[in-house]
Amino acid sequence: MTDLQKYVDLTVEIITSDGRVIVGTLKGFDQTTNVILAGCHERIFSENEGVERVALGLYIIRGDNICLIGELDQERDASIDLSEIRAAPITDISRR
Amino acid sequence: MVCFYYFLVSTLRIESRNTLIGHQVTVELKNDLAITGILSSVDQFLNIKLDDIRVVDDTKYPHMMAVKNCFIRGSVVRYVQLPASAVDTALLQDAARREAQTPTTAAAHTMNR
Numbered sequence: 001m002t003d004l005q006k007y008v009d010l011t012v013e014i015i016t017s018d019g020r021v022i023v024g025t026l027k028g029f030d031q032t033t034n035v036i037l038a039g040c041h042e043r044i045f046s047e048n049e050g051v052e053r054v055a056l057g058l059y060i061i062r063g064d065n066i067c068l069i070g071e072l073d074q075e076r077d078a079s080i081d082l083s084e085i086r087a088a089p090i091t092d093i094s095r096r
Numbered sequence: 097m098v099c100f101y102y103f104l105v106s107t108l109r110i111e112s113r114n115t116l117i118g119h120q121v122t123v124e125l126k127n128d129l130a131i132t133g134i135l136s137s138v139d140q141f142l143n144i145k146l147d148d149i150r151v152v153d154d155t156k157y158p159h160m161m162a163v164k165n166c167f168i169r170g171s172v173v174r175y176v177q178l179p180a181s182a183v184d185t186a187l188l189q190d191a192a193r194r195e196a197q198t199p200t201t202a203a204a205h206t207m208n209r
Contacts (some may be wrong), residue, residue, distance in 0.1 A: 002137040002138060002139035002143045002144070002145050002167065003139075004167055007167070013159075013160065013162070013163055015127075015129075015159070015160075017127075017172065019127065021159050033143070033169055043159075045158075045159060063169070064171075066169050067125060067126075067127060067129075067168070067169060067172045068125070068129075068131075068166055068167070068168050068169065068172070069166060069167040069169075070149070070160055070163030070164075070165070070166035070167075071163065071164060071165050071166065072162050072163060073162050073163070073164045074162075076161070076162040076164075077162035080161055080162060085158050087156065087157065087158050087159065088156070090127050090129065090157070090159060091127040091128055092127075093126045093127045093172065096126075
């Protein structure tokens with residue numbers, strides 16, 4: 001059985017179906033992939049400027065809207081200068 | 097489509113003798129992101145866990161540079177590319193045919209046509 005138990009209390013990066021990237025601490029989940037994220041922030045990618053960080057706080061995300069949940073390697077994350085990264089946002093698949 | 101689904105789930109899932117867990121696969125998502133990694137687990141929703149991941153076009157998608165393993169929701173999976181060397185297609189086709197003939201799955205198959 002595939003579940004998210006191993007990711008609880010770790011920093012995770014969630015890619016939503018509308019293409020947003022949200023980073024926070026996974027506090028809970030259920031069988032439909034609804035998740036609770038504590039202390040999270042959104043990373044807004046853009047082609048013209050560096051990555052913008054927007055603080056969000058505590059979020060519950062409904063499973064329908066989730067594409068992917070990745071465990072963030074904090075060391076590797078700290079070594080990346082987000083202000084230098086230029087990239088188009090991930091495609092929105094929520095309105096298809 | 098239903099047949100394909102059983103084909104895929106039965107290929108990827110447990111089946112202790114003939115599993116793809118531990119092999120390298122590439123999962124393409126509906127948002128065009130393609131991720132290569134070691135298949136760690138799969139469940140009945142086709143949710144997939146991958147270890148040691150790499151985004152195929154990492155210059156276009158630097159969004160996951162610091163992610164080493166991930167959980168992919170089954171509903172957003174478009175393709176799973178399997179290593180040809182790890183798949184016995186004749187055996188699989190046969191398994192999928194047998195699965196489609198069982199009463200419950202056969203009914204689902206008819207309903208979806």
